[in-house]
Amino acid sequence: MSLSFDLLPHKPLIIVISGPSGAGKDSVLHEMKKRNLPIHFVVTANTRPPRPNEKEGVDYFFVSRERFEEMIANNELIEYSAVYKDYKGVPRAQVEKALQSGKDVVMRLDVQGAKKMRKLYPQALLIFLIPANEEEWMERLKKRAGQAPADLELRILKAQEELLILPVFDYVVVNPQYKLSQAVDVVEAILKAEHHRTSPRSASL
Amino acid sequence: MSLSFDLLPHKPLIIVISGPSGAGKDSVLHEMKKRNLPIHFVVTANTRPPRPNEKEGVDYFFVSRERFEEMIANNELIEYSAVYKDYKGVPRAQVEKALQSGKDVVMRLDVQGAKKMRKLYPQALLIFLIPANEEEWMERLKKRAGQAPADLELRILKAQEELLILPVFDYVVVNPQYKLSQAVDVVEAILKAEHHRTSPRSASL
Numbered sequence: 249m250s251l252s253f254d255l256l257p258h259k260p261l262i263i264v265i266s267g268p269s270g271a272g273k274d275s276v277l278h279e280m281k282k283r284n285l286p287i288h289f290v291v292t293a294n295t296r297p298p299r300p301n302e303k304e305g306v307d308y309f310f311v312s313r314e315r316f317e318e319m320i321a322n323n324e325l326i327e328y329s330a331v332y333k334d335y336k337g338v339p340r341a342q343v344e345k346a347l348q349s350g351k352d353v354v355m356r357l358d359v360q361g362a363k364k365m366r367k368l369y370p371q372a373l374l375i376f377l378i379p380a381n382e383e384e385w386m387e388r389l390k391k392r393a394g395q396a397p398a399d400l401e402l403r404i405l406k407a408q409e410e411l412l413i414l415p416v417f418d419y420v421v422v423n424p425q426y427k428l429s430q431a432v433d434v435v436e437a438i439l440k441a442e443h444h445r446t447s448p449r450s451a452s453l
Numbered sequence: 454m455s456l457s458f459d460l461l462p463h464k465p466l467i468i469v470i471s472g473p474s475g476a477g478k479d480s481v482l483h484e485m486k487k488r489n490l491p492i493h494f495v496v497t498a499n500t501r502p503p504r505p506n507e508k509e510g511v512d513y514f515f516v517s518r519e520r521f522e523e524m525i526a527n528n529e530l531i532e533y534s535a536v537y538k539d540y541k542g543v544p545r546a547q548v549e550k551a552l553q554s555g556k557d558v559v560m561r562l563d564v565q566g567a568k569k570m571r572k573l574y575p576q577a578l579l580i581f582l583i584p585a586n587e588e589e590w591m592e593r594l595k596k597r598a599g600q601a602p603a604d605l606e607l608r609i610l611k612a613q614e615e616l617l618i619l620p621v622f623d624y625v626v627v628n629p630q631y632k633l634s635q636a637v638d639v640v641e642a643i644l645k646a647e648h649h650r651t652s653p654r655s656a657s658l
Contacts, residue, residue, distance in 0.1 A: 383590040441624065
C-alpha cells in the first residue's frame with residue numbers, strides 16, 4: 249500500500265516579500281528573523297558603502313562596482329537592479345545552496361524585482377505587503393521623504409503605481425504598523441499552507 | 454489614493470474536509486469544532502435512525518426517506534449520496550445562509566462527494582486528510598471492519614482506491630493519530646492563507 253509520506257515530499261519554497269514603498273517590508277523581515285523559523289534569509293549584494301550599523305555578510309554583502317559588474321556578466325545573480333547610482337542583487341549560489349539544504353529561501357524585493365522574479369521563476373511564492381490604512385502609509389512615506397515636499401509627492405506617486413502590480417502576486421498581507429506580529433502570523437500561515445499543496449511549487453533555480 | 458482594505462474583501466470559503474476511509478476525518482472535524490473558529494460546520498441530512506448519542510440538528514438532521522427524496526427533487530441539496538440503504542446530503546439553504554453571513558463553511562465528505570463538489574463548485578477549497586503511516590491506517594480500518602476479514606480486505610481495497618483521488622484536492626494534510634492538533638493547526642493555517650490570496654475563491658453557490 250502506498251505510504252502517506254510519499255505523498256508529501258518536502259519541497260523548499262522561494263518566497264519573495266515585496267510591496268509598495270512604505271508597506272513595512274523591512275519590519276516584517278526583521279520580525280520574521282526574530283522567530284527563528286527554518287528559513288534562509290537572502291543576504292543581498294550591494295555596491296553602496298556600509299552604514300555604521302551594518303555588518304558585512306549579515307545586512308548585505310558589500311562589493312565594489314567592478315565586482316558587481318563581473319557578477320552580472322558571469323550570471324552570478326538571480327535578479328539585480330540599479331538603485332540610484334548603486335547596484336543591488338541576489339546571489340545565485342547562496343540561494344541554490346539554501347534550497348539544496350531543504351530550506352525555504354526568503355528575499356525582500358521591490359515590486360519591480362518581484363515582477364521580474366515571477367517571470368524568471370513562475371514557481372516563486374510572491375507575498376505583497378500593504379499598509380493597514382492611508383494614514384500609516386503617508387506617515388511612513390513622509391519620514392522617508394524628510395523635509396522635501398517635492399520628494400514626498402514623487403514617493404506617493406511611485407507608491408500608488410506600485411499598488412497596481414498587486415495581481416502579479418499570490419498573496420496580499422496587511423501590515424498594521426502597531427500590530428506587526430499579526431502580519432508575520434499570516435506570512436507564517438501562508439508558508440505552512442504552501443507546504444501542503446497537492447501540486448507543490450518546485451523550487452529549483 | 455486607493456485604500457488597502459479595498460484590496461482585501463472578505464470572501465467566505467467553502468471548505469471540504471475529505472480523505473480515504475480511516476484517515477480520521479471525524480476526529481479532525483471534532484477538534485476543529487472545539488477551537489471555536491468563526492466557521493459554520495455543515496449539519497448533514499441523513500435518513501438513517503439516530504444513534505443513542507446523536508442529537509437532531511447537531512450531529513445530523515434526521516429526515517425520512519420520503520422527505521429526503523423530496524429534497525432531491527426540489528434541488529434542496531448541494532450534494533448527496535446513497536450510503537448502503539440510506540441517504541446523506543448537504544442542505545443548500547443552510548450553506549447559503551452561512552455564506553451570506555460571511556462565515557466560512559466546512560463540510561465533511563467522502564472522496565467521491567469531494568470530487569463531485571469540485572465539479573459543481575470549482576471554487577471550493579478541498580483538503581485531503583491522510584493517515585501518518587500504514588500501521589495507524591490499518592489499525593483504524595481494522596477497528597471498523599470488526600471481526601470480518603473479508604470486510605477488512607474490501608475496506609483496504611476501497612481506501613487504496615480513494616488515495617488515487619488526491620490530485621483533485623488543493624491541499625493534503627497528514628493526520629497523525631496521537632498528534633491530532635498538528636493536523637488541525639495545518640488546516641487552520643490553510644484557511645488563514647486562503648483568505649489572503651490575491652485572487653480569492655468566490656464562494657457563492
